[in-house]
Amino acid sequence: MKLASDWFWVARRDFSYRFIKIKTYYCSTLVFPITKAKIHIFIMIKSILPTILLGFFASISVAQKKPNFVFILADDLGIKDMSAEGSNYHETPNIDTIAKQGMRFTNGYSTCQVCSPSRASIMTGKYPTRHGITDWIGAASGVNWKRNDQVLPPEYVHELPKEDTTLAEALRNGGYTTFFAGKWHIGNTPPEQHGFQINKGGFHRGSPPGGYFSPYKNPSLKDGPAGESLPIRLANETAQFISSNKDKPFLAYLSFYSVHGPIQTKPKLWQKYRNKAQQNPHQGDRFIVDRTQSVRQIQDCPIYAGMMESMDKAVGIVLKQLKASGVADNTVIIFTSDNGGVSSGDQFATSCLPLRGGKGRQWEGGILQPYYILAPGTTKPGSTNATPVIGTDFFPTMLELAGMPLQPEQHVDGISLVPMLKGQTNPDRVLYWHYPHYGNQGGEPSSIIRSGDWKLIHYHECGRDELYNLAEDIGEQTDLASRQPEKAKTLRKKLNTWLKETNARMPVANPKFDPVKRAQQDEKTRTLLKAKLEKKHARFLKPDFKPNKNWWGSNVTED
Numbered sequence: 001m002k003l004a005s006d007w008f009w010v011a012r013r014d015f016s017y018r019f020i021k022i023k024t025y026y027c028s029t030l031v032f033p034i035t036k037a038k039i040h041i042f043i044m045i046k047s048i049l050p051t052i053l054l055g056f057f058a059s060i061s062v063a064q065k066k067p068n069f070v071f072i073l074a075d076d077l078g079i080k081d082m083s084a085e086g087s088n089y090h091e092t093p094n095i096d097t098i099a100k101q102g103m104r105f106t107n108g109y110s111t112c113q114v115c116s117p118s119r120a121s122i123m124t125g126k127y128p129t130r131h132g133i134t135d136w137i138g139a140a141s142g143v144n145w146k147r148n149d150q151v152l153p154p155e156y157v158h159e160l161p162k163e164d165t166t167l168a169e170a171l172r173n174g175g176y177t178t179f180f181a182g183k184w185h186i187g188n189t190p191p192e193q194h195g196f197q198i199n200k201g202g203f204h205r206g207s208p209p210g211g212y213f214s215p216y217k218n219p220s221l222k223d224g225p226a227g228e229s230l231p232i233r234l235a236n237e238t239a240q241f242i243s244s245n246k247d248k249p250f251l252a253y254l255s256f257y258s259v260h261g262p263i264q265t266k267p268k269l270w271q272k273y274r275n276k277a278q279q280n281p282h283q284g285d286r287f288i289v290d291r292t293q294s295v296r297q298i299q300d301c302p303i304y305a306g307m308m309e310s311m312d313k314a315v316g317i318v319l320k321q322l323k324a325s326g327v328a329d330n331t332v333i334i335f336t337s338d339n340g341g342v343s344s345g346d347q348f349a350t351s352c353l354p355l356r357g358g359k360g361r362q363w364e365g366g367i368l369q370p371y372y373i374l375a376p377g378t379t380k381p382g383s384t385n386a387t388p389v390i391g392t393d394f395f396p397t398m399l400e401l402a403g404m405p406l407q408p409e410q411h412v413d414g415i416s417l418v419p420m421l422k423g424q425t426n427p428d429r430v431l432y433w434h435y436p437h438y439g440n441q442g443g444e445p446s447s448i449i450r451s452g453d454w455k456l457i458h459y460h461e462c463g464r465d466e467l468y469n470l471a472e473d474i475g476e477q478t479d480l481a482s483r484q485p486e487k488a489k490t491l492r493k494k495l496n497t498w499l500k501e502t503n504a505r506m507p508v509a510n511p512k513f514d515p516v517k518r519a520q521q522d523e524k525t526r527t528l529l530k531a532k533l534e535k536k537h538a539r540f541l542k543p544d545f546k547p548n549k550n551w552w553g554s555n556v557t558e559d
């Protein structure tokens with residue numbers, strides 16, 4: 001098929017040819033007298049027609065040229081981890097650039113407080129209750145749940161359903177070349193079976209089996225030189241893909257393993273952030289116990305900060321390549337995370353304050369995300385939007401930006417944010433979450449509804465509700481459920497209706513639950529485990545800290 005630009009050159013060549021013919025005719029035959037006026041008109045037409053044609057065909061060319069997409073998904077990255085969001089400790093100049101040059105949604109959510117469910121929502125445009133992946137794939141459920149808890153979490157789907165048309169399949173069907181790099185963790189069927197033509201590093205695992213430095217022990221990613229950084233490698237793979245595919249529309253889905261545990265960095269970065277933390281050393285405890293788990297109260301983990309810097313540098317590599325390939329002006333960049341920062345459980349690596357909780361938990365720290373969209377020609381640089389938006393919205397938004405028809409029967413729980421990207425708001429939309437599991441970070445089986453500024457959390461262990469006004473209480477410190485029973489009742493009713501409509505799976509009572517043993521466990525969390533954590537995290541800042549002999553393989557030459 002001929003491109004609009006090709007037609008332009010044909011037309012221009014044609015016009016010049018005909019003009020020469022006419023001019024030759026007039027000059028050679030002298031059948032008609034050549035007046036100065038006629039020559040002038042011809043010269044004028046010749047001089048302006050190519051410009052008119054160029055404009056005409058260029059406009060067709062622009063209208064037909066679909067934007068590229070670079071979708072960057074970080075893992076376990078807390079919204080408060082970025083300098084653009086107020087972190088004074090971590091340094092994220094490249095990620096901040098996306099926020100500053102595009103639109104930053106200040107109420108942007110993942111559909112779940114853990115990873116697989118929210119990843120599947122981005123791919124399908126459906127809430128976890130509907131696609132069925134309600135917990136991170138691999139977590140125990142039902143009678144296999146061996147912990148001494150009040151309820152048994154329900155079974156959940158372990159694969160991205162084949163009958164769904166994924167975001168990648170939709171774009172591929174629309175003529176896009178689709179590329180995936182990094183963490184998949186949405187089942188045993190790899191990205192190639194869900195619409196991605198190229199896959200660098202995605203398979204069933206949720207954390208990098210060989211850590212963050214080559215050798216990676218990853219069946220989908222060839223090892224680099226020993227000690228190579230994983231996020232930098234994933235960025236280089238993405239940059240190479242962009243460079244090779246710059247002439248046709250593409251989707252580059254860069255799904256970092258960072259900053260999920262294990263936390264690992266190079267000694268140089270550890271030193272930099274160790275020194276930074278020492279400039280204003282934290283006094284007293286780093287952790288407080290909030291209900292079920294210790295929660296980090298300060299960002300001063302030099303290992304995690306080093307990981308943040310590596311991921312940010314990797315983002316910079318991709319941004320630079322977009323410019324170098326000449327496609328930055330026609331590429332939509334999206335940046336988000338799959339769940340909140342790990343302030344408790346796993347590596348206890350960051351603090352989400354002033355938000356309560358973190359990954360795995362039902363408060364804002366678990367579900368509020370960095371949610372940035374830079375759409376050249378659509379978003380105003382440096383704009384913000386407070387409309388509550390969620391992971392299911394990316395799918396229809398990207399279809400509309402691509403000029404493709406929406407697929408409402410697929411992305412049933414998402415809406416296109418294009419009107420919001422142009423400055424409109426939609427404050428009345430109600431959002432829902434359902435996490436009938438415990439997870440590893442102290443999360444409690446619960447369902448959530450957000451309507452306007454109000455947020456109600458319903459707990460499935462005991463049936464109680466918490467009610468917060470997020471406009472006045474972003475830290476969810478004042479439970480208004482007993483003071484505003486009517487508001488709580490209305491929201492709870494709406495939430496119940498939604499749970500029924502979406503066939504939400506529910507936990508059941510655990511017949512083996514032992515409350516006495518549980519009280520002993522809780523006491524251990526408050527005392528022994530907390531003391532152990534304080535010691536471990538203070539050690540990260542000791543001048544002679546050394547995790548192992550070659551710094552997790554990053555210092556390969558050191559003996």
Ligand SMILES: [Ca+2]
Pocket residue numbers: 075076114115260338339
């Ligand atoms: Ca995650």
